[in-house]
Amino acid sequence: MADLTTTLFGITMPSPFILASGPLSYDATGLWEAYRAGAGGVTTKTLRLEHAINPTPHMVVPRSSNLRGTLFNTEKWADLPWQQWVEQELPAMQGHPGVLIASIGHTPAEGEVIAGPVAATGVVNAIECVAYTKDTIVGLVRTVRERTDLPILAKLTFNWGDDLYPAAEAALDAGADGFTAIDSIGPTLQIDIETGQPTIGGVGNKAWMSGAAIRPVAQAVVAELVARFGVPVIGTGGIIQAEDAVEMTMVGATALGVCTAPLLRGLEWFGKTHAKLSAWLDAHGYARLSEVRGAALPHLHAVEDTQPLVFAFDPMKCTKCDLCVVLCPYDARTMAGDRPKSPDLKQILDEQRCRYCGLCVEVCKPAALTYGNWPR
Ligand SMILES: Cc1cc2nc3c(=O)[nH]c(=O)nc-3n(C[C@H](O)[C@H](O)[C@H](O)COP(=O)(O)O)c2cc1C
Ligand code: SF4
Ligand code: SF4
Structure with missing residues (x-):
């Protein structure tokens, strides 16, 4: 122990x-x-x-x-x-x-x-x-x-x-x-x-x-x-x-x-x-x-960090709950494909709309959507 x-x-x-x-x-x-x-x-x-x-x-x-x-x-x-x-x-x-x-x-x-x-x-x-x-x-x-x-x-x-x-x-x-x-x-x-x-x-x-x-x-x-x-x-x-x-x-x-x-x-x-x-x-x-x-x-960061987030998506973990799409405050995210946990699923990010707030990743319970460059 x-x-x-x-x-x-x-x-x-x-x-x-x-x-x-x-x-x-x-x-x-x-x-x-x-x-x-x-x-x-x-x-x-x-x-x-x-x-x-x-x-x-x-x-x-x-x-x-x-x-x-x-x-x-x-x-x-x-x-x-x-x-x-x-x-x-x-x-x-x-x-x-x-x-x-x-x-x-x-x-x-x-x-x-x-x-x-x-x-x-x-x-x-x-x-x-x-x-x-x-x-x-x-x-x-x-x-x-x-x-x-x-x-x-x-x-x-x-x-x-x-x-x-x-x-x-x-x-x-x-x-x-x-x-x-x-x-x-x-x-x-x-x-x-x-x-x-x-x-x-x-x-x-x-x-x-x-x-x-x-x-x-x-x-x-x-x-x-x-x-x-x-x-x-x-x-x-x-x-x-x-x-x-x-x-x-x-x-x-x-x-x-x-x-x-x-x-x-x-x-x-x-x-x-x-x-x-x-x-x-x-x-x-x-x-x-x-x-x-x-x-x-x-x-702990001494200076503010504003660089864009990089997202990683694993379609085999995605349950297609749509929370990341529905809860995005800026309507920046859409998805293609319907079959949960299948390679058909694709995430489409409108980089003009996305503010990189992180909410979509936070609400993804199966961790299908993650960050590629956070924490840094
Ligand atoms: C019912 C109650 C009575 C408390 N009485 C005292 C007190 O007499 N003196 C004091 O310094 N803090 C007092 N506290 C504050 C606690 O010592 C502690 O700082 C605070 O509750 C945060 O810790 P916790 O979230 O683990 O309760 C009291 C807290 C509670 C809930
Ligand atoms: S990071 Fe924020 S703004 Fe960008 S897609 Fe996710 S929820 Fe929407
Ligand atoms: S929140 Fe996660 S599990 Fe739900 S649709 Fe988005 S990526 Fe898939």
């Missing part, structure tokens, strides 16, 4: 999967259960000065079947007092087998009070700083840095838009050692069309979205962070199956944060996905996960 051991801040974990801050990390019992299920590391729920009181309900699944593996939430930070974490929950983690990350939010004033006592428990391996704004994350990191030598992860959110990367750079300058990217995305709004009612509790019923729908966004952020800064990144967002873990690792993630997958699939998700990831690597000739880490980064 391929080796999945993963090293983060000098600590080697048997698994790359880290339980991200969320409902399953509500207290020490939750963290231990995640370890027992196979997590390599765990992150506490976010500690703040005031414990959270959450709206009800605060976790709902999408009503649309097009958004499977996605979750909406209006859950806040830890609903246990931070003092309880310091006095009971963190000490109960003594002897834990992986990387224990304490999540602290959301302002410098809170970091000033909470960071020292959390670090003094001696059981935490890293501190994750979480904030709602790009300015507070930098101040929070600086405040925590002044109070501990532990590695600091700045948790980044795509909600900051173009300010994300300057904020990331400023967080590093303030003393962060790496990033967790990304937090859930929002605000979003879902309505039950049978009742016209919102599906989730909270002011305005606006929710944060996590899971499958956000993974491509998370991967874009992770790739950019790794390329720009070269520091450890816990790639977090939408890892639901083993192949997702491969993809997130290929864009450079050092370790893999997961919240929604074990929430929706149960804690046994950790063990099952570990086995499937190992099997995928075996089947593709890799001895260890580290061999695919960052593998995609050298292929």
